[in-house]
Amino acid sequence: MxxxxxxxxxxxxxxxxxxxxxxxxxxxxxxxxxxxxxxxxxxxxxxxxxxxxxxxxxxxxxxxxxxxxxxxxxxxxxxxxxxxxxxxxxxxxxxxxxxxxxxxxxxxxxxxxxxxxxxxxxxxxxxxxxxxxxxxxxxxxxxxxxxxxxxxxxxxxxxxxxxxxxxxxxxxxxxxxxxxxYRQLTPEELTAVLTRRLPAAKDEGDGGVAHATAIATIVRITAGNFRLVDRLLTQIERVQTVNNLESLTPEVVEAARQALLIGH
CATH class of the missing domain: 3.40.50.300 (P-loop containing nucleotide triphosphate hydrolases)
Structure with missing residues (x-):
C-alpha cells in the first residue's frame, strides 16, 4: 500500500x-x-x-x-x-x-x-x-x-x-x-501528488512530455477523487506489467481507463 x-x-x-x-x-x-x-x-x-x-x-x-x-x-x-x-x-x-x-x-x-x-x-x-x-x-x-x-x-x-x-x-x-x-483536490494539488507518486524516468527521450501529458490525463479523468485515482493507478500498473512497460504515457492511461467503470 x-x-x-x-x-x-x-x-x-x-x-x-x-x-x-x-x-x-x-x-x-x-x-x-x-x-x-x-x-x-x-x-x-x-x-x-x-x-x-x-x-x-x-x-x-x-x-x-x-x-x-x-x-x-x-x-x-x-x-x-x-x-x-x-x-x-x-x-x-x-x-x-x-x-x-x-x-x-x-x-x-x-x-x-x-x-x-x-x-x-x-x-x-x-x-x-x-x-x-x-x-x-x-x-x-x-x-x-x-x-x-x-x-x-x-x-x-x-x-x-x-x-x-x-x-x-x-x-x-x-x-x-x-x-x-471535505472538498475534492484541486487539479494543481492532484498534479503535485501524482508527480510525487509517479516520478518521471530520468532518461526519457522526449524530456518528460509524455509523462506530464499522462499525469494531466489522470487529473482530467479523476477530477480530484482519491478513490478513483487509486483504482486508475492500479489499472495503470496492470497495463504496464502485462505489456512490459516502465514509462507512463497517455496511451497507457487510456488503456487503463477503458478497463474501469468510471464512477465513485
Whole structure:
C-alpha cells in the first residue's frame, strides 16, 4: 500500500479535528464519496498502526504506536443496520480501547480497579464516527447521550446533506460547535501528488512530455477523487506489467481507463 499523502484537505481536516478535540464539542464533517474523509480520519487517529499493535498475539505487545498516543482518538463505524445494542456497546468499546492503550503506555499494565479512567474511556479525547449517515434517529440520540456523559469531542463524518438532516434534531444540532466540508483536490494539488507518486524516468527521450501529458490525463479523468485515482493507478500498473512497460504515457492511461467503470 502506498504511503498516505498529506494534502491540503487533510491538513484542513486535522486542524478541524484538533479544534473539536481541544474544545470538546461535536463536529460535523461531510464531503462527496471518494475524496478521502475516511483515510484522513484513520490517519489522524493512527488507526492502522493501532490495529497492527492490538493484534499482536504474544506477551510482549511492544510500545504503543506514537500516533495513537498523540491523537488519543477512537474511530467507530456503525454497521449498515446497526442495532441499539450494537451502538450502545460499540461506542464505549472503541473509546475504552484507546484509553487502555494510553494507560498501558504509561504503566505497562492496566488494572481496571486501579486505572479507572481506562474503564470509563477517560483517556480518550476524541471519538470519530465514520459513515454517520447510517445512524437512525435512535442512534443519533445515543451519540448525543454518550457525548453528554463523557468529556471528549465527537466528530460525525458523512455525505453531503447530513448537515441538513441533523438540523431536524435540535438537541443534537445545538451541540455542534464546528463544521467542515471535505472538498475534492484541486487539479494543481492532484498534479503535485501524482508527480510525487509517479516520478518521471530520468532518461526519457522526449524530456518528460509524455509523462506530464499522462499525469494531466489522470487529473482530467479523476477530477480530484482519491478513490478513483487509486483504482486508475492500479489499472495503470496492470497495463504496464502485462505489456512490459516502465514509462507512463497517455496511451497507457487510456488503456487503463477503458478497463474501469468510471464512477465513485
Amino acid at each position: 502506498p504511503p498516505f499523502q498529506i494534502t491540503h484537505e487533510h491538513r484542513r481536516f486535522a486542524e478541524f479535528a484538533d479544534a473539536v478535540r481541544a474544545h470538546r464539542y461535536i463536529g460535523l464533517c461531510w464531503g462527496p464519496p471518494g475524496v478521502g474523509k475516511t483515510l484522513s480520519a484513520r490517519h489522524y487517529a493512527g488507526t492502522d498502526e493501532w490495529e497492527q499493535w492490538e493484534n499482536i498475539f504474544n506477551d510482549d505487545l511492544g510500545p504503543v504506536p506514537q500516533g495513537v498516543l498523540d491523537s488519543r482518538t477512537a474511530v467507530f463505524t456503525p454497521t449498515v443496520a446497526a442495532t441499539t445494542r450494537q451502538i450502545d456497546q460499540g461506542l464505549p468499546r472503541a473509546c475504552q480501547q484507546i484509553s487502555f492503550a494510553v494507560d498501558f503506555a504509561e504503566h505497562g499494565t492496566v488494572d481496571p480497579f486501579v486505572h479507572t479512567e481506562s474503564r470509563s474511556s477517560g483517556r480518550t479525547e476524541l471519538l470519530i464516527i465514520d459513515e454517520a449517515d447510517r445512524l437512525k434517529t435512535t442512534g443519533l440520540e445515543q451519540v448525543r447521550d454518550y457525548f453528554d456523559h463523557h468529556h471528549m469531542g465527537v466528530i460525525l463524518v458523512g455525505m453531503p446533506g447530513i448537515e441538513k438532516r441533523l438540523a431536524r434534531y435540535p438537541q443534537l444540532y445545538s451541540r455542534i460547535g464546528f463544521a467542515h466540508e
